[in-house]
Amino acid sequence: MASGTRDVEVDGAGGSARQHHGNRHGRSEQARLAVLEAADDLLAEKGFAGVTMEGIAGRAGVAKQTIYRWWSTKTDVLLDAFLQDAAEDLTPPDSGDLAHDLRDYLRRLAHFLAESDSGAVFRALIAQAQHDPAFAVDFRARWLDPQRRRDHLSLERAVHSGRLPADLDIATETDQLVGPLYYRVLVTADPVDHAFTDRLVETFLRRHPSSTPEAS
Amino acid sequence: MASGTRDVEVDGAGGSARQHHGNRHGRSEQARLAVLEAADDLLAEKGFAGVTMEGIAGRAGVAKQTIYRWWSTKTDVLLDAFLQDAAEDLTPPDSGDLAHDLRDYLRRLAHFLAESDSGAVFRALIAQAQHDPAFAVDFRARWLDPQRRRDHLSLERAVHSGRLPADLDIATETDQLVGPLYYRVLVTADPVDHAFTDRLVETFLRRHPSSTPEAS
Amino acid sequence: MASGTRDVEVDGAGGSARQHHGNRHGRSEQARLAVLEAADDLLAEKGFAGVTMEGIAGRAGVAKQTIYRWWSTKTDVLLDAFLQDAAEDLTPPDSGDLAHDLRDYLRRLAHFLAESDSGAVFRALIAQAQHDPAFAVDFRARWLDPQRRRDHLSLERAVHSGRLPADLDIATETDQLVGPLYYRVLVTADPVDHAFTDRLVETFLRRHPSSTPEAS
Amino acid sequence: MASGTRDVEVDGAGGSARQHHGNRHGRSEQARLAVLEAADDLLAEKGFAGVTMEGIAGRAGVAKQTIYRWWSTKTDVLLDAFLQDAAEDLTPPDSGDLAHDLRDYLRRLAHFLAESDSGAVFRALIAQAQHDPAFAVDFRARWLDPQRRRDHLSLERAVHSGRLPADLDIATETDQLVGPLYYRVLVTADPVDHAFTDRLVETFLRRHPSSTPEAS
DNA sequence: CAGTAATCGAGACGGTACGTCTGGTCTTCGG
DNA sequence: CCGAAGACCAGACGTACCGTCTCGATTACTG
Numbered sequence: 001m002a003s004g005t006r007d008v009e010v011d012g013a014g015g016s017a018r019q020h021h022g023n024r025h026g027r028s029e030q031a032r033l034a035v036l037e038a039a040d041d042l043l044a045e046k047g048f049a050g051v052t053m054e055g056i057a058g059r060a061g062v063a064k065q066t067i068y069r070w071w072s073t074k075t076d077v078l079l080d081a082f083l084q085d086a087a088e089d090l091t092p093p094d095s096g097d098l099a100h101d102l103r104d105y106l107r108r109l110a111h112f113l114a115e116s117d118s119g120a121v122f123r124a125l126i127a128q129a130q131h132d133p134a135f136a137v138d139f140r141a142r143w144l145d146p147q148r149r150r151d152h153l154s155l156e157r158a159v160h161s162g163r164l165p166a167d168l169d170i171a172t173e174t175d176q177l178v179g180p181l182y183y184r185v186l187v188t189a190d191p192v193d194h195a196f197t198d199r200l201v202e203t204f205l206r207r208h209p210s211s212t213p214e215a216s
Numbered sequence: 217m218a219s220g221t222r223d224v225e226v227d228g229a230g231g232s233a234r235q236h237h238g239n240r241h242g243r244s245e246q247a248r249l250a251v252l253e254a255a256d257d258l259l260a261e262k263g264f265a266g267v268t269m270e271g272i273a274g275r276a277g278v279a280k281q282t283i284y285r286w287w288s289t290k291t292d293v294l295l296d297a298f299l300q301d302a303a304e305d306l307t308p309p310d311s312g313d314l315a316h317d318l319r320d321y322l323r324r325l326a327h328f329l330a331e332s333d334s335g336a337v338f339r340a341l342i343a344q345a346q347h348d349p350a351f352a353v354d355f356r357a358r359w360l361d362p363q364r365r366r367d368h369l370s371l372e373r374a375v376h377s378g379r380l381p382a383d384l385d386i387a388t389e390t391d392q393l394v395g396p397l398y399y400r401v402l403v404t405a406d407p408v409d410h411a412f413t414d415r416l417v418e419t420f421l422r423r424h425p426s427s428t429p430e431a432s
Numbered sequence: 433m434a435s436g437t438r439d440v441e442v443d444g445a446g447g448s449a450r451q452h453h454g455n456r457h458g459r460s461e462q463a464r465l466a467v468l469e470a471a472d473d474l475l476a477e478k479g480f481a482g483v484t485m486e487g488i489a490g491r492a493g494v495a496k497q498t499i500y501r502w503w504s505t506k507t508d509v510l511l512d513a514f515l516q517d518a519a520e521d522l523t524p525p526d527s528g529d530l531a532h533d534l535r536d537y538l539r540r541l542a543h544f545l546a547e548s549d550s551g552a553v554f555r556a557l558i559a560q561a562q563h564d565p566a567f568a569v570d571f572r573a574r575w576l577d578p579q580r581r582r583d584h585l586s587l588e589r590a591v592h593s594g595r596l597p598a599d600l601d602i603a604t605e606t607d608q609l610v611g612p613l614y615y616r617v618l619v620t621a622d623p624v625d626h627a628f629t630d631r632l633v634e635t636f637l638r639r640h641p642s643s644t645p646e647a648s
Numbered sequence: 649m650a651s652g653t654r655d656v657e658v659d660g661a662g663g664s665a666r667q668h669h670g671n672r673h674g675r676s677e678q679a680r681l682a683v684l685e686a687a688d689d690l691l692a693e694k695g696f697a698g699v700t701m702e703g704i705a706g707r708a709g710v711a712k713q714t715i716y717r718w719w720s721t722k723t724d725v726l727l728d729a730f731l732q733d734a735a736e737d738l739t740p741p742d743s744g745d746l747a748h749d750l751r752d753y754l755r756r757l758a759h760f761l762a763e764s765d766s767g768a769v770f771r772a773l774i775a776q777a778q779h780d781p782a783f784a785v786d787f788r789a790r791w792l793d794p795q796r797r798r799d800h801l802s803l804e805r806a807v808h809s810g811r812l813p814a815d816l817d818i819a820t821e822t823d824q825l826v827g828p829l830y831y832r833v834l835v836t837a838d839p840v841d842h843a844f845t846d847r848l849v850e851t852f853l854r855r856h857p858s859s860t861p862e863a864s
Numbered sequence: 865c866a867g868t869a870a871t872c873g874a875g876a877c878g879g880t881a882c883g884t885c886t887g888g889t890c891t892t893c894g895g
Numbered sequence: 896c897c898g899a900a901g902a903c904c905a906g907a908c909g910t911a912c913c914g915t916c917t918c919g920a921t922t923a924c925t926g
Contacts, residue, residue, distance in 0.1 A: 028877070048347040054907055063878045068909070123346045126403060130343035131264040136405065144404065172396075172415055175404075180388075180395030182403055187342060188360065188391075189352065199388055203423060244898070270886060279899045284888065459902070480779040486881055495904045500883070555778045558835060562775035563696040568837065576836065604847055607836075611828030612820075614835055619774060620792065620823075621784065631820060635855060676872070702912055711873045716914065 027070060034060035035067055036081040043078065044117060048124045051078065075128045075135050082121040083142060086112075090147065092154045098163060099205055101154045102177070106197035109151075109178065113185045114192050126186065151178055164208060177204055250276035251283055252297040259294065260333065264340045267294065291344045291351050294337060299358060302334040306363065308370045314379060315421055317370045318393070322413035325367075325394065329401045330408050342402065367394055380424060393420055459502060466492035467499055468513040475510065476549060480556045483510065507560045507567050514553045515574060518544075522579065524586045530595060531637055533586045534609070538629035541583075541610065545617045546624050558618065583610055596640060609636055675718060682708035683715055684729040691726065692765065696772045699726065723776045723783050730769040731790060734760075738795065740802045746811060747853055749802045750825070754845035757799075757826065761833045762840050771834065799826055812856060825852055 038060035042051045051074055057064045071077045090112060092105040113119045125143075129136035151174050158164040177200055184190045254276035258267045267290055273280045287293045306328060308321040329335045341359075345352035367390050374380040393416055400406045470492035474483045483506050489496045503509045522544060524537040545551045557575075561568035583606045590596040609632055616622045686708035690699045699722055705712045719725045738760060740753040761767045773791075777784035799822050806812040825848055832838045 026876080031877075052907055053909080057878095061878080063876095063880095064909080065879090065911090066877065069876075127343035127346035130339045130402065140405065148404070169415075171406075172412065175396040175399060175406075176392065176416065176419060179397070179399035180391040182399045183391055183395030186346065186402055187398055188364070189356065190387075190391075196388065199385075200392070203392065207419060207422060247898070268886060269888080277899090279901085280888080281890085281900090282898055285897085290887095463903075484881060485883080489904095493904085495906085496883080497885085497905090498903065501902075559775035559778035562771045562834065572837065580836070601847075603838075604844065607828040607831055607838075608824065608848070608851065611831035612823040613827070615823055615827035615830045618778065618834055619830055620796070621788065622819075622823075628820065631817075632824070635824065639851060639854060674871085679872075700912060701914080705873095709873085711875085712914080713874090713916085714872065717871080 028066075031060070031062050031066055032070070034062055035071075035077060036084055038062075039074070039077045040081045040085065040117075040121065043121055043124060048127070073135070075125065075132065076138075078121060078128075079125060079135075079139060079142065082118060082125060085121070086118045086143070088118070091150055094154075094157060098154060098158045099201065102201045102204065103198055105154060106177065106181065106201060107194055110181055110185075110192040110197050113181065119185075123186065148174070168208075173204065177201070244282075247276070247278050247282055248286070250278055251287075251293060252300060254278075255290070255293045256297045256301065256333075256337070259337060259340060264343070289351070291341065291348065292354075294344075295341060295351075295355060295358065298334060298337040298341060301337070302328075302359075307366055310370075310373060314370060314374045315417065318417045318420065319414055321370060322393065322397065322417060323410055326397055326401075326408040326413050329397065335401075339402065364390070384424075389420065393417070460498075463492070463494050463498055464502070466494055467503075467509060468516055470494075471506070471509045472513045472517065472549075472553070475553060475556060480559070505567070507557065507564065508570075510553060510560075511557060511567075511571060511574065514550060514557060517553070518550045518575070520550070523582055526586075526589060530586060530590045531633065534633045534636065535630055537586060538609065538613065538633060539626055542613055542617075542624040542629050545613065551617075555618065580606070600640075605636065609633070676714075679708070679710050679714055680718065682710055683719075683725060684732060686710075687722070687725045688729045688733070688765075688769070691769060691772060696775070721783070723773065723780065724786075726769060726776075727773060727783075727787060727790065730766060730773060733769070734766040734791070736760075736766070739798055742802075742805060746802060746806045747849065750849045750852065751846055753802060754825065754829065754849060755842055758829055758833075758840040758845050761829065767833075774834065796822070811858070813858070816856075821852065825849070 035056055038056045039051060042055055042059065046055075053064055053067055053074055056062075056074070056077060057067055067077065071080065090109060093101050095101055095104075111119075113122065125139055129139050152170050155164065155168065155170045155173060159166060159168055159170070180200060181192055181197065184192050184196070251272055254272045255267060258271055258275065269280055269283055269290055272278075272290065272293065273283055283293065287296065306325060309317050311317055327335075329338065341355055345355050368386050371380060371384065371386050371389060375382060375384055375386070396416055397408055397413065400408050400412070467488055470488045471483060474487055474491065485496055485499055485506055488494075488506070488509065489499055499509065503512065522541065525533050527533055543551075545554065557571055561571050584602050587596065587600065587602050587605060591598060591600055591602070612632060613624055613629065616624050616628070683704055686704045687699060690703055690707065701712055701715055701722055704710075704722070704725065705715055715725065719728065738757060741749050743749055759767075761770065770791075773787055777787050800818050803812065803816065803818050803821060807814060807816055807818070828848060829840055829845065832840050832844070
């Protein structure tokens with residue numbers, strides 16, 4: 001499952017990226033990247049149904065067997081491609097101002113889910129997770145769980161610094177913050193603009209007045 | 217698209233259940249039901265990928281062409297089947313007690329989404345809607361929009377009766393109530409128990425204290 | 433196995449060759465012919481190894497599944513194509529003059545085996561029969577046995593008319609007439625010219641002087 | 649092509665069977681033998697189609713590259729294996745009695761072709777020669793030509809000793825002796841028993857009465 | 865007695881074809 | 896005209912081998 005993990009540590013000293021096309025020291029980095037990029041491109045161009053193992057192989061200039069050697073399904077390829085791309089910052093800021101941090105984070109999350117290229121891949125993968133429980137497990141372990149940990153960060157910091165009560169149910173609170181966002185993206189297709197995300201934050205803050213010292 | 221509409225009125229009064237297998241007077245109700253049931257069964261037994269036009273035809277004892285004549289895709293069949301089954305009550309109660317009504321409704325919605333057979337079909341369909349924009353439009357028109365109208369009912373009533381302010385942003389408020397629920401069902405797969413749904417309601421009520429006169 | 437048999441009797445009355453592309457009344461004659469021709473062409477152009485199911489399908493403008501529906505292997509296709517083509521005259525003449533008839537027949541057989549297009553297919557098939565016992569059985573039943581019956585005809589007639597003894601071992605005698613011919617074609621690749629085939633006949637006649645009345 | 653020629657002289661006297669797995673001077677005899685044996689075994693077990701380069705490599709415990717280094721095709725491997733095994737005596741006896749020698753030789757040839765293990769390989773190779781002209785040339789040079797020289801020996805001796813006329817067309821006469829035999833083995837699959845081979849010899853002798861002085 | 869050159873097992877690589885499966889379309893017949 | 900039947904073209908599926916390649920280890924000649 002965790003197929004895409006790079007187990008090739010090339011080039012000890014000073015290494016230029018020596019390219020090997022398949023030898024006893026493992027897989028071809030070149031082929032790996034070509035596959036991931038081809039899969040991404042196909043999803044963008046033709047949608048999920050347009051992503052086929054054969055199509056990926058053809059576009060990547062790679063043999064089908066090479067794909068099957070390292071990935072089990074096309075969804076597995078897409079997950080790898082997604083993880084590689086989505087390494088971009090979805091980490092919440094830490095300005096010290098909880099309100100600001102939450103607003104900023106939710107806006108970025110909304111943009112990621114609804115408008116970015118990676119978001120399109122995300123929606124395809126979360127859809128696939130509904131159909132395929134095994135993939136769902138994998139997807140949650142490799143993306144959703146880490147992402148939820150990032151979601152929790154701002155509140156955790158605020159609890160630590162005493163601005164929020166120690167007994168705060170962080171999981172549920174976070175679900176109330178991000179849930180409506182996912183709901184709009186996945187279900188209603190309503191726009192998720194700043195007004196909406198800011199409103200979610202405002203609702204949260206009103207619920208926990210202690211967190212906004214200036215509210216006194 | 218809106219293919220499954222029944223244009224055959226089966227046997228008014230006194231009629232013996234004439235079964236026609238294909239005659240010059242309209243489609244076979246028998247075939248229609250067999251197809252919908254077969255699709256449902258296949259989804260339950262083998263999951264979404266196990267539902268194929270060929271499989272449905274075989275199990276329903278119906279020719280493929282008959283299916284294609286009335287539905288465009290397997291998702292379209294499933295949508296019809298879903299609408300037929302999910303006619304069960306997801307209408308919010310109207311006891312006069314907003315808190316109670318919301319609690320009750322969210323519990324029933326949670327059960328529907330996460331545990332019922334129809335919920336499984338729903339998840340498959342919402343997944344397909346991510347992949348197929350045309351289907352998404354159809355699905356929203358035929359299920360999601362009516363469902364959202366049901367979602368709004370309790371709050372609308374409360375606004376009408378003056379227990380909630382007239383300028384309440386019902387859409388956003390509702391998204392905050394049901395969004396976390398969909399999020400758990402579709403994304404995190406966390407359980408959606410009564411504690412969670414009640415908490416969502418409680419949060420809403422705290423945000424609008426006027427609605428609970430007895431809270432004084 | 434006997435896959436290529438035409439089981440389609442089209443057109444009751446007065447029929448113009450109505451062409452159907454697949455309906456409940458059996459296979460498409462058009463597809464059948466296209467497949468056989470494509471297989472023949474490929475063998476001629478690229479040799480046995482160049483005949484592939486995929487290649488046949490592509491050239492014939494036919495789906496692979498259609499080929500597999502009616503033939504089990506590429507060899508099976510080639511056998512059908514061969515039988516269709518090789519219906520040409522390999523029937524021994526009946527001039528009343530045994531010597532002349534044998535000479536004529538062996539010359540024609542030699543030409544068929546060594547030089548004709550059909551002969552090339554024959555050599556490919558007899559080769560395949562060495563590798564594949566099941567095909568060998570089929571090939572013998574559908575071509576070799578009928579062919580051997582034709583081989584026997586001249587001698588049988590001569591026995592009937594009393595020019596050859598009634599207890600003649602026709603099978604063995606025939607093997608001695610045609611065996612060396614096949615041997616040269618399949619094994620040594622030596623030329624099989626008239627001098628050679630005439631010599632075989634002469635040898636036979638010398639062995640049975642009674643058959644040549646003028647030899648008295 | 650003539651790839652399998654042994655250019656390694658294995659261990660003269662006194663040598664312990666030193667095994668080298670690759671060194672600068674010459675190939676591994678061990679690998680060579682393992683390959684030939686694996687090829688033979690596979691042919692016996694799974695038939696010609698079951699012999700693959702990959703299968704040979706796997707069973708012989710040898711890298712594919714090692715096979716390709718010394719042989720060009722799987723048929724080439726089989727030819728080598730065949731030549732190594734078929735070194736058994738197909739040399740005609742020289743008892744002084746032509747009739748006896750021919751009878752004995754044809755019986756042994758028949759047994760070789762139709763019943764021995766080597767005969768099975770021979771049939772596979774002659775089949776391959778039909779498909780592959782380049783291999784046909786190689787096969788003829790390395791086996792068939794020497795074999796035909798052996799076929800000619802008895803008659804040549806008889807000509808030399810004057811028991812057969814000096815102008816005897818040995819090639820054609822031999823083809824008449826062995827041709828029917830190959831015909832039965834390769835084409836008709838009829839049994840080639842002693843009755844049949846003796847009959848061929850008898851026919852020959854009757855044609856050349858001078859060769860059997862005692863026949864007076 | 866190091867350096868070098870050839871072979872070895874291993875196995876990844878780009879390909880081609882395999883035989884199977886499903887998707888949609890089309891054509892015919894009986895009711 | 897509808898429904899059953901099923902052949903048709905199309906094309907993706909996942910597998911098996913092909914023949915090429917690159918690698919580290921091994922070994923025996925060379926300088």
